[in-house]
Amino acid sequence: MVLVCPHCKKKHTIDEKKIPAHIKRAKCKFCGNSFLLAAAMPRPSGPRKIGVCLSKGGVGKTTTSVNLAAGLALAGYKVLLVDTDTQGQDSFVLGVKPKGGLAELINGDLSYDETIVGARKNLWLLAGSKSIAGLKRMIDRKDFGGELTLTEILAPVENRYDYVIVDTSPGWDPITVNVLFYITEVLTPVSMEVMSLQGLVEFLKALASIQKYRKELSLKYIVPTFQDKKARKTMGIMEKLELMYGPILCRPIRYNEMISEAPAHGQTIYEYAPGCTGAQDYRELVKRVADNSSLFT
Numbered sequence: 001m002v003l004v005c006p007h008c009k010k011k012h013t014i015d016e017k018k019i020p021a022h023i024k025r026a027k028c029k030f031c032g033n034s035f036l037l038a039a040a041m042p043r044p045s046g047p048r049k050i051g052v053c054l055s056k057g058g059v060g061k062t063t064t065s066v067n068l069a070a071g072l073a074l075a076g077y078k079v080l081l082v083d084t085d086t087q088g089q090d091s092f093v094l095g096v097k098p099k100g101g102l103a104e105l106i107n108g109d110l111s112y113d114e115t116i117v118g119a120r121k122n123l124w125l126l127a128g129s130k131s132i133a134g135l136k137r138m139i140d141r142k143d144f145g146g147e148l149t150l151t152e153i154l155a156p157v158e159n160r161y162d163y164v165i166v167d168t169s170p171g172w173d174p175i176t177v178n179v180l181f182y183i184t185e186v187l188t189p190v191s192m193e194v195m196s197l198q199g200l201v202e203f204l205k206a207l208a209s210i211q212k213y214r215k216e217l218s219l220k221y222i223v224p225t226f227q228d229k230k231a232r233k234t235m236g237i238m239e240k241l242e243l244m245y246g247p248i249l250c251r252p253i254r255y256n257e258m259i260s261e262a263p264a265h266g267q268t269i270y271e272y273a274p275g276c277t278g279a280q281d282y283r284e285l286v287k288r289v290a291d292n293s294s295l296f297t
Contacts, residue, residue: 051183056199057170060225065167071286073123077162083128085169095266101127150178224252
């Protein structure tokens, strides 16, 4: 088996049978950096498909989706951002006005070239809109296979990208089920509120019902958002998250006014305020997701 160091990209030929089961990390003899073995193992063909999901609203799903996708694009990856929400806020945040989006593509009203638009270098957007409400009704009317509608429409183009990031809407509906039948990794933003914790518990119950049919679907990242260390409740919520989800808990996104200001200017946080704490925190999230600590250095 050939392992590729995610830091220096040097190849290591090893006998995988000689790797003890409990060993999770290795050290590169060329650059000296350590890395997770999983990150260096050959990946299946196709992009990584990550859904930013939680059935509760107001936790920063769109902000996280856009800035994760934009950060990966800045790091040199080719990224497709898919907005499955009727509000279509991803296009607003990025300052683009596409002719159409996901609904028009699935309905056959517009082509891939007309709906998948370049938003930034290495970043493409398939926008959401109010028309997605009609998609829900269309999926419901299908006799079978409705849950694979998103999978079928993205299959012809997904291999153009290294990552497909899917922004989901609040609630639980046929579009959310479609997303969970398409992606393989779930990233869940959780705001520092008690109700968000309850929303996380309910979402994970629903996620488990999908995982019965899709063993490859896994909760990979929990991202605390709106962290305010001055608020007493924040520490208690963080402690609960660390206790329950430690291995998949990411560095928190600290509360920062510039994160909420950036969309009004049609800019990502890296463009609007690249030196602020919000930009720093989202860069750390990108490093975690890409499993490459050398990014942005």
